[in-house]
Amino acid sequence: MTKSGDKADARPAGMEEAAVPHYHGHRQRLRERFMEAGAAALADYELMELLLFRSIPRRDVKPLAKALIERHGSFAEALAARPERLREIPGLTEGAIIDLKVTEAAARRLARGAIEKRMVLSSFSMVTDYCRTAMAYAEREEFRVLFLDKKNALIADEVQGVGTVDHTPVYPREVVRRALELGASALILAHNHPSGDPTPSAADISMTREIATIAQPFGISVHDHLIVGRDGQTSFRGLKLL
Incomplete structure (x- = not known):
């Protein structure tokens, strides 16, 4: 016979485990790998994931990142894609599209700064x-x-x-x-x-x-x-x- 106390103990443990999405640990590991090994150690879709983490905080974005790279060919081409083409990717939010275009603008500004004067x-x-x-x-x-x-x-x-x-x-x-x-x-x-x-x-x-x-x-x-x-x-x- 199972004691009532055992049931009470088991339920919160199960609920606590379910409350933590499986992708949270993945996000932390990917961030750590980026900081320790640099961008060169990441595939294009993984670098895209890092960008999408902040834009879409409550969802597994790996499938979305892979879809972006597959559709456009590379990380750079995905950033350079026109907003209307990015909107064709199911699940890509308007906030994420803005973040991608801001990142593209930042890359251009950085490259320009390297040759100015x-x-x-x-x-x-x-x-x-x-x-x-x-x-x-x-x-x-x-x-x-x-x-x-x-x-x-x-x-x-x-x-x-x-x-x-x-x-x-x-x-x-x-x-x-x-x-x-x-x-x-x-x-x-x-x-x-x-x-x-x-x-x-x-x-x-x-x-x-x-x-x-x-x-x-x-x-x-x-x-x-x-x-x-x-x-x-x-x-x-x-x-x-x-």
């Missing part, structure tokens, strides 16, 4: 890293210009045009006019190929040479044109196209 040509890897962070995973083509002073420090970074998945309208005279307004002495051009392949097209080459030709009489040089994509980046200077 630095000798850009002596930190060329920072320029390529910044351009990849800013554009490599965008779903539409963007054309941007880094305007440099006589010491090759950054004056301004401006998006001059946003187009479709395979074309952005660029107006060479407007690029040079803006350089004159800012007092720039040199330019680094950059755009992305959403297809992932950074190989320059004939139109890319023609447009770059036209900008260089118009800028030359004003003492403005085009140092390089970078094309970035998910599969890497291409330098016109490196290909001897400038």
Whole structure:
């Protein structure tokens, strides 16, 4: 026979165990692994989980994190996805979408801060890293210009045009006019190929040479044109196209 006291003791223990969701221990272990081993020790979906922990505190977010990575291909591509595409993921809250876009903006701001007021040509890897962070995973083509002073420090970074998945309208005279307004002495051009392949097209080459030709009489040089994509980046200077 079971004593009434045994029943009373057993029920709270069972209730207490059920009250702690199974994913709580997982969250703590994942946080500890991140702090001890760094982001490199985590898979893309695990890093996504860490972001979703605060946005969605009362649910197991591992399936959601995996769905985001599977849908978009990588952590970076998921962050760069447009909000309307993120809303297609069942269970992803509006608060979580905002947090993802804030994280993307923070990454871009961090990359920009690394090259601002630095000798850009002596930190060329920072320029390529910044351009990849800013554009490599965008779903539409963007054309941007880094305007440099006589010491090759950054004056301004401006998006001059946003187009479709395979074309952005660029107006060479407007690029040079803006350089004159800012007092720039040199330019680094950059755009992305959403297809992932950074190989320059004939139109890319023609447009770059036209900008260089118009800028030359004003003492403005085009140092390089970078094309970035998910599969890497291409330098016109490196290909001897400038």
